[in-house]
Amino acid sequence: MKTLPTKVGTLGGIVACTFPHIGRQELLATCILAILGAVISFLTTLLLRQIFRWASKFFKL
Incomplete structure (x- = not known):
């Protein structure tokens, strides 16, 4: 069984x-690209929320 210090040491290496x-x-x-992807994802969520509303x-009319 691997312990936490072993996992952290391996990742650090x-x-x-x-x-x-x-x-x-x-x-x-x-x-x-990460920032751009996050912004686009957020704006898409807002747009879809408005479309569904x-x-x-x-x-319902």
Whole structure:
């Protein structure tokens, strides 16, 4: 059975080994795409909520 310190140590080792190989351009592009995806997801949720509210009012008449 793996303990928590073993899991944390393994994850820390993986991050420490891969982090120097990631370039600044890739990291920046990843951050920008993550933010853009979150904003689009949020706006889509708001739009769909409004559409369903409008549709429920329209079809109850």
